[in-house]
Amino acid sequence: MVAFVIRRLAYSILVVFGVVTIVFFIMNLLPDPSRMMMGERADIATQTAIRHELGLDLPPWQRYVRFIGDVARGNLGRSFTSNRPVLESIWERFGATATLAISSMVLASIVGVGIGIISAIRSYSLFDNATMLFALVGLSVPSFVMGLLAMLIFGSWLNWLPVSGYMWQGGELHLEYLVLPMLVLAFQPVSIIARVTRSSMLEVMTSDYVRTAKAKGATWKSIVFKHTLRNALNPVVTTVGTWLAGLLVGVYFLEYIFNWPGIGLQAVDAITRSDFPIIQGTVIFSAVIFVVINFTVDILYAWLDPRVKLS
Amino acid sequence: MDVMDQVDAPEQAAMKQSLQPRLPSPRITKEETERRKLENESVLQQEPHSLWYYSWRRLRRNRLAMAGLVTTIILVFVAVFASDLAPFDPNMQVLEYSTEPIGFQGNVLLVKSAVDSSQTIPVPITSFQVQSGDSVSFMTVEGRAQAIPMSRLAGTSESEWHKTPIYYFGTDRYGRDVLSRLMFGARISLTVAFFAEMCSLLIGILIGALAGFYRGWIDDGLMWFTNVVWSIPSLLLIIALSIALGLGLWQTIIAIGITGWVDMARIVRGQFFALRETEYVEATKALGLSNKRTIFRHILPNSLGPIIVIATAGFANAIIYEAALSFLGLGVQPPTSTWGQMIHDGYGFIAAGSNWGLTLFPAFAIMTAVFAFNLFGDGLRDAFDPKMKR
Numbered sequence: 001m002v003a004f005v006i007r008r009l010a011y012s013i014l015v016v017f018g019v020v021t022i023v024f025f026i027m028n029l030l031p032d033p034s035r036m037m038m039g040e041r042a043d044i045a046t047q048t049a050i051r052h053e054l055g056l057d058l059p060p061w062q063r064y065v066r067f068i069g070d071v072a073r074g075n076l077g078r079s080f081t082s083n084r085p086v087l088e089s090i091w092e093r094f095g096a097t098a099t100l101a102i103s104s105m106v107l108a109s110i111v112g113v114g115i116g117i118i119s120a121i122r123s124y125s126l127f128d129n130a131t132m133l134f135a136l137v138g139l140s141v142p143s144f145v146m147g148l149l150a151m152l153i154f155g156s157w158l159n160w161l162p163v164s165g166y167m168w169q170g171g172e173l174h175l176e177y178l179v180l181p182m183l184v185l186a187f188q189p190v191s192i193i194a195r196v197t198r199s200s201m202l203e204v205m206t207s208d209y210v211r212t213a214k215a216k217g218a219t220w221k222s223i224v225f226k227h228t229l230r231n232a233l234n235p236v237v238t239t240v241g242t243w244l245a246g247l248l249v250g251v252y253f254l255e256y257i258f259n260w261p262g263i264g265l266q267a268v269d270a271i272t273r274s275d276f277p278i279i280q281g282t283v284i285f286s287a288v289i290f291v292v293i294n295f296t297v298d299i300l301y302a303w304l305d306p307r308v309k310l311s
Numbered sequence: 312m313d314v315m316d317q318v319d320a321p322e323q324a325a326m327k328q329s330l331q332p333r334l335p336s337p338r339i340t341k342e343e344t345e346r347r348k349l350e351n352e353s354v355l356q357q358e359p360h361s362l363w364y365y366s367w368r369r370l371r372r373n374r375l376a377m378a379g380l381v382t383t384i385i386l387v388f389v390a391v392f393a394s395d396l397a398p399f400d401p402n403m404q405v406l407e408y409s410t411e412p413i414g415f416q417g418n419v420l421l422v423k424s425a426v427d428s429s430q431t432i433p434v435p436i437t438s439f440q441v442q443s444g445d446s447v448s449f450m451t452v453e454g455r456a457q458a459i460p461m462s463r464l465a466g467t468s469e470s471e472w473h474k475t476p477i478y479y480f481g482t483d484r485y486g487r488d489v490l491s492r493l494m495f496g497a498r499i500s501l502t503v504a505f506f507a508e509m510c511s512l513l514i515g516i517l518i519g520a521l522a523g524f525y526r527g528w529i530d531d532g533l534m535w536f537t538n539v540v541w542s543i544p545s546l547l548l549i550i551a552l553s554i555a556l557g558l559g560l561w562q563t564i565i566a567i568g569i570t571g572w573v574d575m576a577r578i579v580r581g582q583f584f585a586l587r588e589t590e591y592v593e594a595t596k597a598l599g600l601s602n603k604r605t606i607f608r609h610i611l612p613n614s615l616g617p618i619i620v621i622a623t624a625g626f627a628n629a630i631i632y633e634a635a636l637s638f639l640g641l642g643v644q645p646p647t648s649t650w651g652q653m654i655h656d657g658y659g660f661i662a663a664g665s666n667w668g669l670t671l672f673p674a675f676a677i678m679t680a681v682f683a684f685n686l687f688g689d690g691l692r693d694a695f696d697p698k699m700k701r
Contacts, residue, residue, distance in 0.1 A: 011535075018539030029555035133375075136689065140682035142631040144638060145674040148654065152661050152670065163661070252546060253635060257658070271550060271639060283551055287542045294542075 004302060012295045019287040020071050024064055027280050076281035081273050086281035090263055094285075096166065097255065097262030101247035104182045108189035109240050115190070116197025116236075121224060123202060131194065138191030144253035147184045151257065154180060164259035181258040185251060189243045196239045200232040207231075234304070241297030245290045366616070369694040376690020382683035390497040398476060399488035401495040402646045407435040407452045408478070408486035410666050415478045420449060421465040422472075431465040439473065481668050483656060489668065492648035493676055499649045500680065503564050503642075504629035510568025511625055515575025516618065520606050522576070523583025534580070541573045549632055553641050563642045567632045571625050578621050582614035616695035623688030627681045634677050650677050 051057050055066050070077070076086040115135075119128040141149075155163035161180050204210060205228055213227045252264035259265065263282055270278035370376055389396060408417055419433040439449035448458040464472040480489035522533040540548070552566035586592060587610070595605040636642035637651030645652060650673040657669025 014535060015538050015542055018535060019542055022539060022543070023551070026551050026555050136685055137682060140627070140685045141678050142634060142681070144635060145654070145677055148658060148661060148670055148674060152667055156661060156663070156667075246544070253638070267547065267550075268639065271554065271641065274554075276554075279547075279551060279554070283543060283547050286544050286547060290542045290544070 001302070005299060008295055008298055012291045015291055016288055017068075019291075020068060020284060021064075023280055023283050024067050027276065028060070030276060071284060076284060077277040079270075079278050080275045081270075086277050087285070089266065089278070090281055090285050093261060093263045093266050096260060097251060097264060098248060100178070100181055100185060100251060100255070100260060100262060101244065103178065104185040105189060105240065105244045105247060107182065108186040108193055108243070111186070112190040112193025113197050113233075113236060115194040117201060117224065117229065119194065119198040120201030120205065120228075121220075123198075128198075132198070135191035135194050138187050141187070142253075143184060143188060143251075144257055146187055147181070147254050147257040150180055150184050164257070166259070166261050181254050181260055185247060185254055189240075189247070192243065193236060193239055197232065197236050200235045201228055204228045204232040234301070237301060237304070238297060241293060241300075245293035245297075248286075248289055248293070366691075366694040370690050373690040373693060375686050376694070379683040379686030379688075379690065382679065383687060386497055386680055386683065387501060389494055390501045393491075393494040393498050397488075397491035397494045398479070399491040401487060401491040401648050403433070403487060405433050405435055405482070405486035408482050409484055410660075410669070411478055411482040411486070413479070413481045413668055415481055417474070417476045417478060419474050419476070420447070420459070420472055421474060422459060423463050423465050425463075433474070441469075480672050481666075483653070483669055487648075489653075489672055492653060493650070493672055496648045496650040496653060496673065496676065497680075499560070499637075499643050499647060500630055500633055500677075503560070503567065503633040504626050506564045507567035507571065507629045507633075508622060508626045510564065511570075511572040511575055511629075512618075512622055513572075514569065515572035515621075516579050516611070518572065519576040519579025519581075520583055520611065523580035524587065524602065524606055524610070526584075530580070533576070537573055537576050540570070545570050546632065546635060549636060550639070550641060553636060558641060558644050560643050563633060563636060566636075567629050571628060571632070575618070575621050575625065578617050579614060582617055583610055586610045586613055620688060620692045620695060623684055623691060627684035627688065630677065630680050630684070 048057075055063055058066070074087055076090075078085055079089060082089065115131050119131055122128055151163050154160050162174075162177050163180075165174075165177050210223060210227050213223050218227070251260075251262065252268055254260070255262045255264035256268040263285070267279055267282040270276075270282070405417070405419070408415070411417075417433075417435065418437065419435050420439060421431045422434050424430040424432050434449075435452045436449040437452060437454075439447055441447055442458065445461045446458050447461060447464065448456060450456055466472045478488050478490070480493065483489055483492070518533050518537065522530040522537075548570045549566045552570065553562055556562040556566060583606075592605060592609060595609050600609075633642055633649070634651035634654070637649040638655045640652070640655065642651060643649050653673035654670055654677075657666065657671075657673070660666040661670055
């Protein structure tokens with residue numbers, strides 16, 4: 001187990017190293033940022049100073065080594081607009097993103113697994129066909145389109161929920177602001193989790209040991225929950241893990257549309273202001289979070305199912 | 312292969328019905344026995360067909376998948392013939408007709424431009440009258456009376472220079488026709504998705520094939536690279552790339568294309584892993600064929616099923632990414648109309664609850680396109696996978 005953990009950890013670090021390298025190359029394609037930083041009236045001396053400070057006067061490979069070193073120490077540079085350390089502003093905003101992502105993932109897991117179980121038990125029934133078609137719709141609607149529709153219907157037309165804003169306002173908790181983005185964000189994972197649970201349940205339900213359980217006269221409750229669900233949940237765990245990782249790092253549009261002050265909104269704002277260090281920092285930060293969660297899921301999975309380690 | 316797959320659809324329906332247990336169970340008549348015998352004979356006499364033939368037959372039976380296919384074909388048709396089908400020039404602005412409702416009927420005089428007489432400008436009016444001295448007097452929308460010589464009007468007869476066009480989906484803020492812009496938006500959306508997917512297909516197949524065929528350190532290296540790209544959130548990577556490459560059609564295609572190959576590479580690698588062990592690949596080795604020939608002529612054609620399935624899913628994703636990029640103002644630049652940009656333009660009205668069509672129509676267009684592709688892709692998956700039978 002220890003060897004497995006160490007191997008996975010080393011691999012994860014290698015992947016993060018690759019991410020940082022790719023980000024370095026992409027950011028090298030951008031025009032010289034010193035021009036953007038110094039404004040209209042700066043002279044050559046200022047520019048040279050800025051270039052020196054950013055290390056832009058160094059040859060590429062030295063810049064690369066410096067960049068890797070900086071990132072390894074947690075230094076992601078400073079924002080062009082606010083001049084604050086990038087990691088600090090990302091970390092500050094991460095709480096809002098995590099709240100949104102985790103709450104929708106919890107909701108999605110419960111609802112998705114529930115729908116999946118019922119669909120599998122009553123496979124090819126009206127409920128199954130309807131929910132699976134609905135799940136396909138859920139997969140087909142981009143989250144920002146879904147967000148806009150939800151805003152239009154529940155915010156503007158029905159006037160049930162506030163259209164946009166954060167749940168903490170003046171030190172007070174306004175949970176109604178969380179509802180709409182959470183529901184919209186949960187829609188796609190619900191669809192996927194329901195589909196995965198259903199197909200995994202169906203597969204297990206045709207297995208020999210479930211047939212044996214039926215033959216020996218076990219109640220359907222015990223068959224579904226004790227024999228089938230436990231064995232069918234493994235792929236669901238992976239799906240939930242991957243989606244949580246995906247949501248934690250990929251809710252840009254929803255945050256933007258609902259004006260939810262997480263890392264996504266910050267990144268989208270940074271695009272309109274050409275604040276490249278923020279974008280670059282968000283890419284690296286997101287990838288690290290993604291890798292960390294996947295690492296955790298891998299370990300968890302190996303711990304739950306000892307067969308995994310062998311591969 | 313199951314017998315069910317080798318008989319025609321109507322026959323199959325009949326068979327299914329006859330095989331279905333009913334309560335009380337029907338008695339099998341003599342005719343029924345005869346019919347079944349004939350059916351079995353016809354099955355035996357049938358020529359064996361290729362996997363493609365059976366896949367297509369399974370696909371054709373899947374109503375949802377066919378609905379997806381038909382919708383896709385219609386979308387492609389609209390995109391290709393947008394300039395013939397669209398009732399308006401998508402970029403023609405009639406500022407007087409800003410944010411008009413659905414089904415609004417315009418009333419315009421077509422006037423030759425004073426600068427370039429080959430161009431016509433629509434002048435919105437409330438009423439007009441042909442005067443004797445070869446001029447036309449009219450009332451503008453603001454209620455001012457004006458007159459214009461006949462020679463300035465585009466065309467000779469009244470039906471040529473006086474139009475009352477209907478804006479079926481209303482107009483946007485600049486008085487442009489929403490329907491026409493949607494049609495031209497389909498062009499951008501499908502073009503970007505198509506070429507981006509081709510790009511992903513190429514990279515994914517190449518990386519997957521090399522990793523799956525050679526294994527060892529090549530596989531380790533390529534899979535490491537695949538995991539690296541997988542770890543970066545696609546949308547962020549696409550955004551970063553399109554900022555770095557500059558804004559425009561080709562840049563958007565490349566940004567989406569070189570991001571979306573991860574699933575493809577994984578599937579192709581898995582296929583190659585499995586197919587390498589088969590006898591016919593062994594045979595190519597025994598015959599001394601080159602690796603290139605084995606990969607492209609023998610293994611690749613046999614993994615086309617899963618590749619096509621992943622490609623359709625990738626296509627749907629590419630549509631979403633293109634819409635997302637242009638929603639942020641990063642994709643193809645205005646005045647070219649794209650769905651994402653139309654949503655962004657209409658989005659400001661949502662909080663006010665007015666002009667919802669400006670958001671809803673392009674949103675619906677994106678949903679339709681993606682849904683159609685996913686339905687078709689789902690059907691393809693079922694069709695290529697003999698185990699997934701309904």
